[in-house]
Amino acid sequence: MQTQANKLQELVKDGTQSTKKNKQTKYIAITSGKGGVGKSTLSANLANVLSTNGYKVGLFDADIGLANLDVILNVRIEKNILHVLKGEAKLEDIVVSVKKNLFLIPGESGDEILKYNDQFLYERFFEETKVLDDLDFMIIDTGAGIGGHTQLFLEAADEVIVVTVPDPAAITDAYATIKITSKVKPVIHLVLNMTKSSKEAELIYDKISKVAMANIKNLSLNLLGRLPEDKLIAKSIKQRTLFTDDAPNSLASQDIKRIVNNLVYRLEHKVLNNNESRGFGNFIKSLIEKF
Ligand SMILES: Nc1ncnc2c1ncn2[C@@H]1O[C@H](COP(=O)(O)OP(=O)(O)OP(=O)(O)O)[C@@H](O)[C@H]1O
Numbered sequence: 001m002q003t004q005a006n007k008l009q010e011l012v013k014d015g016t017q018s019t020k021k022n023k024q025t026k027y028i029a030i031t032s033g034k035g036g037v038g039k040s041t042l043s044a045n046l047a048n049v050l051s052t053n054g055y056k057v058g059l060f061d062a063d064i065g066l067a068n069l070d071v072i073l074n075v076r077i078e079k080n081i082l083h084v085l086k087g088e089a090k091l092e093d094i095v096v097s098v099k100k101n102l103f104l105i106p107g108e109s110g111d112e113i114l115k116y117n118d119q120f121l122y123e124r125f126f127e128e129t130k131v132l133d134d135l136d137f138m139i140i141d142t143g144a145g146i147g148g149h150t151q152l153f154l155e156a157a158d159e160v161i162v163v164t165v166p167d168p169a170a171i172t173d174a175y176a177t178i179k180i181t182s183k184v185k186p187v188i189h190l191v192l193n194m195t196k197s198s199k200e201a202e203l204i205y206d207k208i209s210k211v212a213m214a215n216i217k218n219l220s221l222n223l224l225g226r227l228p229e230d231k232l233i234a235k236s237i238k239q240r241t242l243f244t245d246d247a248p249n250s251l252a253s254q255d256i257k258r259i260v261n262n263l264v265y266r267l268e269h270k271v272l273n274n275n276e277s278r279g280f281g282n283f284i285k286s287l288i289e290k291f
């Protein structure tokens with residue numbers, strides 16, 4: 001009989017005979033200044049489109065908000081990464097295989113995870129999490145705001161996406177996030193959610209960009225894309241489905257696909273500048289050590 005661990009390994013493993021070296025998982029952190037602007041909606045649908053395109057994708061819920069990813073994806077979770085770190089659960093007990101190529105890794109508030117700076121725990125954790133090394137992408141849904149631990153996730157990620165909506169308070173908070181994050185990331189991506197048109201998105205981007213250019217040194221702010229305010233998106237969230245599944249040809253889904261294409265294009269043209277292993281165990285270890 002197959003064990004749980006084997007099953008997870010089978011699911012995550014690359015279809016190709018992978019005797020070749022480990023893949024480099026790309027870590028994409030999604031954040032915002034203000035809460036409730038669509039981080040989780042974007043995270044889940046971005047991950048969904050990537051997985052539909054054949055990539056192996058992990059969705060790491062590092063946020064404890066109102067609409068958690070388990071709710072959005074309509075799956076049940078009991079334990080999370082903290083239990084694995086503490087040795088109270090096995091990784092394969094907490095990872096949820098949502099659908100082909102898409103895996104949810106339930107998180108905890110960063111504060112809790114970051115307390116566990118213990119060599120002994122790490123070693124076991126590395127072994128456990130090796131099964132995730134075949135993932136192409138890890139999408140991290142972080143909490144809102146510029147709290148200490150969210151910043152660590154942003155620093156550790158390869159790419160950071162800041163989400164905002166057009167309301168001025170949200171834009172001010174997004175700018176504050178961009179400013180702080182620019183200390184550790186020379187390139188920051190922006191997604192403008194709930195915009196009426198791409199024209200509106202561009203105008204908002206121009207505004208933020210101007211202020212950023214005047215006040216922040218050496219930052220490249222990239223408009224990754226926008227999403228319309230759409231009843232369909234709200235409806236899908238309510239019925240716990242993904243709008244990219246419900247209406248794959250809708251304008252909103254096309255916008256998400258554009259965001260995915262921009263992101264993949266950028267990553268294909270970027271040589272990741274670290275040679276060390278980008279396994280999930282190492283990712284979490286680097287976070288905890290910086291704490
Ligand atoms: N483009 C959109 N059109 C319509 N409704 C949207 C859109 N984006 C998000 N929403 C709605 O806004 C609400 C908040 O979205 P979401 O939970 O993704 O935000 P969040 O930034 O993750 O929030 P939190 O900070 O609480 O984690 C949801 O109820 C969702 O239905």
Ligand SMILES: [Mg+2]
Pocket residue numbers: 039040041063065066067068141
């Ligand atoms: Mg959220």
